[in-house]
Amino acid sequence: MSGEPASAGDDDRTGPAAVPDDSLRRFSAIWGRAIYPVTATSMTRAEFEKHLVPLTRALSDALRAQPFDPRAAVPVGAALVAAHCTDPEALPSILGVIDAYLLLYCPPGAGLPGDESRVRCSRLQHAVAVGFSQALRERTRHEQESISRAAFDAKAEAEQALAESEARFRAVFEGAAVGIGIADLDGKVLEINDALSRMFGGKAHAMRRNVREWTELDNGTGSLGLNGELVRGERESYHVEKAYRRADGSLLWANLRAALLRDSAGRPQYQLALIEDITERRRLVERLRHQATHDELTGLPNRALFFERLDQALAESGGKGKRRIGLCYLDLDGFKAVNDSLGHAVGDQLLVAVAERLRGCLTSPDQLVARIGGDEFVALYSDPPSLREVTGLADRILAALSTPVLLDGRELPVHGSIGIVHGPVDARGPADVLRSADITMYRAKEAGGNRFEVADPAADARAITRHSLTNRLPSALEHGEFFIEYQPLIGLCDGLVHGAEALVRWCHPVHGVLGPDQFIPLAESTGQIVPLGRWVLQQAALQANTWQGPGTDGPAPRINVNLSPVQLGHPDLVAEVVSVLEDTGLPSSALCLEVTESALIGADEETLKPLRRIADLGVAIALDDFGTGYSNLSSLRWLPVSVLKLDRSFTRGMRQHPADPVDLKIVEGIVSLAHSLDLTVTVEGVETRNQADHLRDLGCDTAQGWYYARPGPPEKLHVLTLADAG
Secondary structure, three states: OOOOOOOOOOOOOOOOOOOOHHHHHHHHHHHHHHHHHHOOOOOOHHHHHHHHHHHHHHHHHHHHOOOOOHHHHHHHHHHHHHOOOOOOOHHHHHHHHHHHHHHHHOOOOOOOOHHHHHHHHHHHHHHHHHHHHHHHHHHHHHHHHHHHHHHHHHHHHHHHOHHHHHHHHHHHHHHOOOEEEEEEOOOEEEEEOHHHHHHHOOHHHHHOOEHHHHOOOOOOOOHHHHHHHHHOOOOOEEEEEEEEEOOOOOEEEEEEEEEEEEOOOOOEEEEEEEEEEOHHHHHHHHHHHHHHHEOOOOOOEOHHHHHHHHHHHHHOOOOOOOOEEEEEEEEEEOHHHHHHHHOHHHHHHHHHHHHHHHHOOOOOOOEEEEEEEOOEEEEEEEOOOOHHHHHHHHHHHHHHOOOOEEEOOEEEOOEEEEEEEEEEOOOOOHHHHHHHHHHHHHHHHHOOOOEEEEOOHHHHHHHHHHHHHHHHHHHHHHOOOEEEEEEEEEEOOOOOEEEEEEEEEEEEOOOEEEOHHHHHHHHHHHOOHHHHHHHHHHHHHHHHHHHOOOOOOOOOOEEEEEEOHHHHOOOOHHHHHHHHHHHHOOOHHHEEEEEEHHHHOOOOHHHHHHHHHHHHOOOEEEEEEEOOOOOOHHHHHOOOOOEEEEOHHHOHHHOOOOOOHHHHHHHHHHHHHHHHOOOEEEEOOOOOHHHHHHHHHOOOOEEOOOOOOOOEOHHHOOOOOOOOOO
C-alpha cells in the first residue's frame, strides 16, 4: 500500500485534453501547504509538494475517466499514508483540499455536467478516505504484529525458562500500547494490562467477565465460532474487528487478534488477546462516508448513495418469486420562480423544509428518500408488495407538500410532479429506471402538475423516439434525408390543376418515412424549422419553376408552401423569400405562402409587417385552416391575405346524402364574404364526388384532397384519380 498510484506515471490518457502540468503543480502546492504541518516526513516542503504532483494527476485522471471509477483514487490515500501523513488531523485536511480545489484546478471538461462533476469529486474523496484508512490499518497491523511477535517470543522464552523471561514479558505486557489479556481455556480472565483496562473503563469491569461475555456483540464477525476452534486447538490464532460494551455502556470498536498459548508438551493452556481501540478511526470513516453520501444542504442521501441503494435493490434476488422495484421521481413545480424572485437563500430554506416533509412520508426501513440535484428528489421502495403501496407513497408525498411552507412570515405554496416506476427488476439498470421515472414525471407536469403518473413503456418509447428525432434533425437536413411530395390544387370550375401544395417528408434511416405531424412540432420547438423551412421553400420554388415553362397544359401551377409561426417571427424571412425568388427565377405570382389562422390571431401590426412586405412582392398569402382559430371575421379586412383555405371540418357534412344543410349554409356564407373581400377560397380534405359537387355549386374556387390525388412526386402532379376516398 505504498508508493504512487498505478496511474500516476501514465501519460497515455484518453478523453478530454489533459490538465496542464502547471494546474497540477498549483493544486499540489495548496495541498502540500495544508497537510505538510501534520505530516511526519523527512522531506522538505518543496520535496513533499513535488511528491504530491503524481497523486494529483491520478485524481485528475480518475475525475475525467470514462467510464468513471472512483476506485482509481484508493491508491492515492494509501500513497499519502506511505508518505507518513498519519496524524489524526491529516485526513480532514487532505479531503478538504480535494473538495475545495480539485474541480477548480483540474476541471473534468466541458462535456460533464456540473452536478455530475461534484458527485464524482465527492466519490473520489470517499475513495481516498478508504485507501487512507486501509493503509493506516495495514500500517497499524504491521506494528501490532511486531508487538505480537515480541509477545509470542517472550511467551516461548517464558515456556522454556519462565524465571529468566518473567521480567521481560512483564515489561512488554504492562508497557504495550495495545490492550493485552490472558484467559484460561474456559474463558475466565486471568490478567489484563493497563491499556486493556482503560479501553473497557476499569480493571474490575474487565476482570470479572468471562471472555465469552467480551464477545457477546458478535456483529456478524463469526468470532464466537473462531474462539471455539481456538480453545479446542483447531487453530492457532484469529483476527477480527468487533464491538464490545464498556463499563459505562458505550461502544468500543476493537481490532482483536487472539492466539493460543500451549505448554511445553504442546497442549493448549491459555488464550492471549491483543486488542487495539479503533473506535475513533471507525467514527472518522463513518463520518467521511456520511459526508460523501449525503446532501450537504438537506442531510438527505445524495445521488451517489441513491444509486448505490438502487444498484443493490436491482441486484438482490428475491426469495419467493421475482423482486420488484418502486420509484417515485419528484420535481417541484415552479421552484425556479422562487429562486428568481426571492433569491437562492429562500430557495435553499424551501428545499430544507421539503426534505423534512419527505422524511415523514417514509413508513418502513425498505423506503429511502434522496435529493439527487436541484429541486429533484427520489423515493426508493425496495420490493414493494404491489403498485398500490408505491402510489400510496406518492399520495403521502403530494399530501405533505399541499400545505404552504412558512418562511420568514411568508407562506410559500409548494407542489410537485411525480413519475412512478413499478415492476419486476428483470435486467433493468439504474439508468433505465431513472430515465423512465424522469420521462413519466414530465408527463405529470404536462398534465398540469401537482399529481403523479405511472410509467408506461409505450409512452416511454414515444418520448425516447421524440428525443432521438429531435437530436437527429440538424444532421438529417445535412444528409439529405428530407424530400417533398406535392398535392394538386384543382379548379372546381374547370377541373384543371391550378397549383400544388409542397408537403415535406422525412425518410428516417430507422423509422422510415415520417409525416410532418411527427417532426414539424419538434423542429419548431428547437428552432430547426427555420433552416428546414428555408430548404423546403428553395426546393419547392425550383420545382415550380419547371412547371412554368412552355408545353404545360392549362394555367401554370402555383406552388403553395407552408410557413411556420416560428418562421413568421424570424427577422430574415423577407430577405430569404426575396433570395429564393431571385435564385430560382420563379415569378412572385407563382408562389403562395400558407400561414395558419391560429398564428395570426391577435397579431399586431409589427408581427404582420413581414407578411405585408412579402405580399407587396406579388406573393400570395393564404390563411390556412380557416375556421379553427375562432378569429374575428372583420379581421379579414386588414390581414394581408388573398386566399382562404377552409378547414376540412366544414365539408364533412357534405359527404352524406343529403348534405348537412347547416354546413352548406356556413360554407356559402364564408364564400360570399371572401369573394366580397376579393379573396379566393380553397377547400381542404375533399374525399368524395358529393363534396366536390357541393363546393363547386357553392362557388368555391379550388380544392384539394384524396378525391383528386394523394400527395406524390412532382411528375405525378397532373395524374388525377377522381375516386371517392371515403
